Amino acid sequence: MQFLLLPFLVTFSLLNFYGVFPATSTTLPTVISVDDNDNDNDHHHHHDELPFKYATSWRDFEKFVNIQKGARVTGISDLKNYFHRFGYLSAAPEQFSDDFDGELESAILTYQRNLGLRATGKLDVDTVDLIMSPRCGLGDNHQHTTAGAGKLPKLVHETRHFAYFEGRPRWVETKPITLTYSFDKNHMINYINEEEIKSVFSRAFTRWSEVIPVNFTEVEEYRTADIKIGFLKGDHGDGEPFDGVLGVLAHAFSPENGRLHLDGAETWAVDFDTEKSSVAVDLESVATHEIGHVLGLAHSSVKDAIMYPSLRPRSKKVDLRIDDVAGVQALYGSNPNFNYGSLLESEESSNSGASGRDRGRVRGGVFALTIWWLLTCWFL
Numbered sequence: 001m002q003f004l005l006l007p008f009l010v011t012f013s014l015l016n017f018y019g020v021f022p023a024t025s026t027t028l029p030t031v032i033s034v035d036d037n038d039n040d041n042d043h044h045h046h047h048d049e050l051p052f053k054y055a056t057s058w059r060d061f062e063k064f065v066n067i068q069k070g071a072r073v074t075g076i077s078d079l080k081n082y083f084h085r086f087g088y089l090s091a092a093p094e095q096f097s098d099d100f101d102g103e104l105e106s107a108i109l110t111y112q113r114n115l116g117l118r119a120t121g122k123l124d125v126d127t128v129d130l131i132m133s134p135r136c137g138l139g140d141n142h143q144h145t146t147a148g149a150g151k152l153p154k155l156v157h158e159t160r161h162f163a164y165f166e167g168r169p170r171w172v173e174t175k176p177i178t179l180t181y182s183f184d185k186n187h188m189i190n191y192i193n194e195e196e197i198k199s200v201f202s203r204a205f206t207r208w209s210e211v212i213p214v215n216f217t218e219v220e221e222y223r224t225a226d227i228k229i230g231f232l233k234g235d236h237g238d239g240e241p242f243d244g245v246l247g248v249l250a251h252a253f254s255p256e257n258g259r260l261h262l263d264g265a266e267t268w269a270v271d272f273d274t275e276k277s278s279v280a281v282d283l284e285s286v287a288t289h290e291i292g293h294v295l296g297l298a299h300s301s302v303k304d305a306i307m308y309p310s311l312r313p314r315s316k317k318v319d320l321r322i323d324d325v326a327g328v329q330a331l332y333g334s335n336p337n338f339n340y341g342s343l344l345e346s347e348e349s350s351n352s353g354a355s356g357r358d359r360g361r362v363r364g365g366v367f368a369l370t371i372w373w374l375l376t377c378w379f380l
Helices: 002-017 059-064 076-085 102-114 125-132 194-209 283-295 322-332 340-350 356-379
Strands: 155-157 163-165 177-183 214-218 227-232 250-252 259-263 267-269 280-282
Touching (some): 059 076, 102 125, 163 322, 177 194, 194 214, 194 283, 259 283, 322 340
Parallel strands (some): 177 214, 227 259
């Protein structure tokens, strides 16, 4: 038994030594301004101030940077409502006060751990920055309340960075699995050509089918499709209303529900060269993320992963990372044609402009996996 465990123990040690497991430190984001009156030449800010502004429903949270536990500040109840919405506070919103109490501190600490921030329990710049950022409407926390009919489901975190829905639901079909998808003709957007939208989703579905033995086929009949896609606004009848520009961008439901909804109030983009809006959101990035939910993945704490919950305006993130692949393959197995080594090489290539530490993680992963295979072959 010791011989069987040795390869895994050595690999785990190597992964830690080479820094493959993500660090919890964070860097300040690129400045994005949506205020037409901002002075473009004024890029300086005090170290206690947020470096940018977002026109979201959460913009007022900027004033909470560096407030301390024990303080009473008007609007803290709104921040508590935010944490309640995403699964970090269980009390009813009508019970929330404007006090920075122990429950809020605990919620902040869990939020920081779940999303790869430095875990302090304090409202530092990086934490408030992320709270204000546009994101998926699905909760992050294993304490997310069990949902009734039409509600987004309860989550349960696994020992890795990726997570599943409670009970680890998945699509159960005769192998090879083929899932159909269709678009709600009554809820589309008219400023992007329909064929462009379909091409975006086709690419997004293909990314997932390349790593798991699941095929996706578009069909015309919306009512009978496995996956139903639509652009909806405000309260659209599923118990999870959208909130307008930025804020919540989209949400999807766990298997085998199949509903995938995007906020029709957003400025969706397929090409940032033609869409100049400062609040434009990349459709392909969000589509790829929400398909992950449709397949059964919850949110990841790995910032570069597709399943990380936040996405900044005018940013694009469409390539599956190791964390995404490991999570979805644990549910469905691997596509026989998938090459894990190619993914590692691709991740290293995409990190070529990153720090030496980040590049070292990927190289360390390749090295550790090679050692794992050699040791496994030797001892078995």
